[in-house]
Amino acid sequence: MASPDDSWTARSLAVQAMGKIDEPTRGVVPPIHVTTTFIRDPDNQYRTGNIYGRPDNETVREAESVIAMLEDARSAMVFGSGMSAAVAVFLALKPGDHIVAPKVMYWALRNWLMKDAAEWGLVTDFVDTADLAAVEAAIRPGMTRLIWLETPANPLWTITDIAGIAEIARRHSVRVAVDSTGATPILTRPLDFGADIVMHSATKYLNGHSDVLAGALATRAEDDFWARIRRVRAIQGLILGPFEAFLLIRGMRTLGLRVKAACENAMALATRFANHADVHDVLYPGLPSHPGHALAARQMTGGFGGMLSIRLRGGEAQAVAAAGRVRLWKRATSLGGVESLIEHRASIEGEGTPCPTDLLRLSTGIEDVEDLFADLDAAIRAARG
Ligand code: PLP
Numbered sequence: 001m002a003s004p005d006d007s008w009t010a011r012s013l014a015v016q017a018m019g020k021i022d023e024p025t026r027g028v029v030p031p032i033h034v035t036t037t038f039i040r041d042p043d044n045q046y047r048t049g050n051i052y053g054r055p056d057n058e059t060v061r062e063a064e065s066v067i068a069m070l071e072d073a074r075s076a077m078v079f080g081s082g083m084s085a086a087v088a089v090f091l092a093l094k095p096g097d098h099i100v101a102p103k104v105m106y107w108a109l110r111n112w113l114m115k116d117a118a119e120w121g122l123v124t125d126f127v128d129t130a131d132l133a134a135v136e137a138a139i140r141p142g143m144t145r146l147i148w149l150e151t152p153a154n155p156l157w158t159i160t161d162i163a164g165i166a167e168i169a170r171r172h173s174v175r176v177a178v179d180s181t182g183a184t185p186i187l188t189r190p191l192d193f194g195a196d197i198v199m200h201s202a203t204k205y206l207n208g209h210s211d212v213l214a215g216a217l218a219t220r221a222e223d224d225f226w227a228r229i230r231r232v233r234a235i236q237g238l239i240l241g242p243f244e245a246f247l248l249i250r251g252m253r254t255l256g257l258r259v260k261a262a263c264e265n266a267m268a269l270a271t272r273f274a275n276h277a278d279v280h281d282v283l284y285p286g287l288p289s290h291p292g293h294a295l296a297a298r299q300m301t302g303g304f305g306g307m308l309s310i311r312l313r314g315g316e317a318q319a320v321a322a323a324g325r326v327r328l329w330k331r332a333t334s335l336g337g338v339e340s341l342i343e344h345r346a347s348i349e350g351e352g353t354p355c356p357t358d359l360l361r362l363s364t365g366i367e368d369v370e371d372l373f374a375d376l377d378a379a380i381r382a383a384r385g
Contacts, residue, residue, distance in 0.1 A: 010070055010185070011256045017249050018065050032246045033058040055234040059242040063249050064216075067206070070185035070252070071198050073218035075226065077233060078240040078248065082181065082201025083108060085215030088238055089146070089177055089197060092228035095121025098143040102129040102160065104153040106179060106201075107349040114352075129153075129160040130292065136168045144172065149195070150179040152296070154335075155309055155345040155361045156354065157182070157283050159292025162299060166194025175225065181205070181336070182307050186259040187300045191220045204336025205306070207251035208258050212244045258338060261366040263303025265340075268369045269362065269376075270308050278318070278380045283359075284308035306364045307335055309345070314385050316357035320344050321383035323360060328367065328375035335363035340372055 004019055013019070022030045036053030040046055050056040060078055068076040079085040086109050090099070101113055103126045113124045125138045129149055138144075147169050151160040162178060169176045177197040178190035184205045190198045200206055202214035219226045233239055240248070263286075270284035282289075285296035286304030296304055312318045323331050329342040341363040346355045364372070 004069075013069050014066055014255055015253050017062060017253060018069065020062055020065075030059075030062060032242050034242050054237050054239060055230075057239065057242055057245070059245040059249075060240055063240070063245040063252075066249060066252050067185075067200075067202075067216050068218055070189075070255075071191055071218040072189050073191055073198070074220060075222050076216060076218040077230065078202065078245060079215035079217070079233060079238045080240055080244075081213045082106075082199070082203055082215035083112070084233075084236075084238040085199050085201075085217050086179065087112065088229050088232045088236075089148075089199065089217065090117055090122060091120075091232045091236075092225055093122060093145050096143070097122055097145040098140045099124040099146045099148060100129075100135060100138045100144060100174075101126050101148040102150055102153055102158075103127060104156050104158050104354050105148070105150045106154050106181075107353060109179075129165065130158055132161065132164045132168060135165055136172075139168070139172050139174060141172070144174050147174055147176045148179070149176065149190075150182075151188070151299070152182045152285055152292075152305055152307065154182060154307070155349075155359065157285055157290070157292075157305070157307060157309065159285050159290075159296045159299065161295055162188075162190050162193035162195055170194070182305050183300060184255065184259050184305075184336075186256055187263070187303055187305060191218070193299065196220050197226075201336075202248055203334065205259060205262075206255060206336075207248050208255065208337060209247075209251055210334060210337035210339065212247045212251065214240050214244055214248050258366060259306065260303065262306030262336075262364050265366065265369045265372060266306045266308050266362075266364040267304065269364060269373060272373055273308075273310050276310075276377070276380070278313050278384065279310050280313045280358075281311040282308060283311070307362070308364065309359050309361045311356060311358045312360065312380065312383075314358075314383065316344075316346070317385060318380070318383045319358050319360050320347070322376070322379045325379035325382050326375055327379075328371055329362075329379075335361075337363070338366050340365035340367055342376070
């Protein structure tokens with residue numbers, strides 16, 4: 001492979017998956033490496049560094065090199081899902097360690113922290129991470145090891161000041177990890193704001209086609225903690241499979257284009273629904289009315305994301321009925337694909353959710369925005385009580 005030129009932008013490098021080609025054939029797309037085992041040298045060494053498929057796979061490494069480049073990270077690791085990536089970070093802590101996490105965050109991870117992680121000996125306090133003083137007050141000296149953030153945070157799209165929290169964390173020698181699934185490295189690079197680790201559900205925007213389940217971590221330093229996470233992945237077999245890694249690489253080639261188009265559509269829809277007779281609130285950091293707008297404008301570059309939520313005057317009944325009537329929007333969980341998805345979020349989050357029951361979560365895809373507006377507008381009107 002011609003080595004990447006320092007002057008090439010992240011966009012050019014991602015489009016060409018770091019310029020990697022298949023050397024034997026000179027094919028522009030490298031093959032999928034499926035081997036699970038590697039030949040030992042006659043003198044008993046493994047000079048390639050490859051020993052066994054649970055830690056070692058070349059296609060996985062190719063995906064990781066793109067993610068590390070996009071996040072300006074020292075190293076990246078990909079996993080079989082976003083949850084396995086996140087859980088690997090927490091399992092690299094020790095029983096008795098304390099975590100500060102957001103009140104608004106991906107619900108399945110919040111539930112895992114509240115129940116399973118607590119049984120395993122981790123102690124978590126959930127705070128409003130938009131409130132820097134509250135985050136600092138929650139730190140328990142000598143016990144807190146990790147501050148977990150998510151920004152914009154699912155499903156209210158609250159914004160957290162990564163640099164502000166990283167500064168507090170540094171003073172207390174605590175690590176900061178950021179679930180940046182909604183922002184993508186196109187809009188925010190958390191390591192540039194002082195975070196230590198960035199996490200993605202790569203199932204979402206990084207892959208972008210709703211056909212791969214994957215997770216990713218990227219780190220500022222290849223330190224002992226990173227080595228512990230790598231060990232968790234290797235021992236538990238959490239590594240992404242090579243076919244999925246190949247599809248993830250293919251998806252990331254168009255990440256910049258897809259995210260830009262989704263942001264434009266989301267902004268247009270947010271603006272139009274903010275003036276809709278049936279909508280009493282639009283939660284989108286791109287709107288000046290959003291409490292995190294000024295911060296998002298500093299922390300996000302090139303757009304405010306493809307995710308927004310709308311709250312209907314007709315309450316839960318109208319929200320559920322509207323979701324039931326869409327035709328172009330697809331009624332499904334998940335986000336970040338090229339197709340637009342709609343979800344009555346409170347139904348899936350269940351007990352303890354901060355999600356209001358009149359809320360519809362919208363993952364804006366890259367379809368024609370006029371079609372998207374017309375379809376949802378018609379569904380909302382038809383769902384009036
Ligand atoms: N983080 C966020 C913000 C998510 O939206 C999701 C999935 O919806 C996850 C993490 C978990 O990722 P996965 O479904 O790939 O395990």
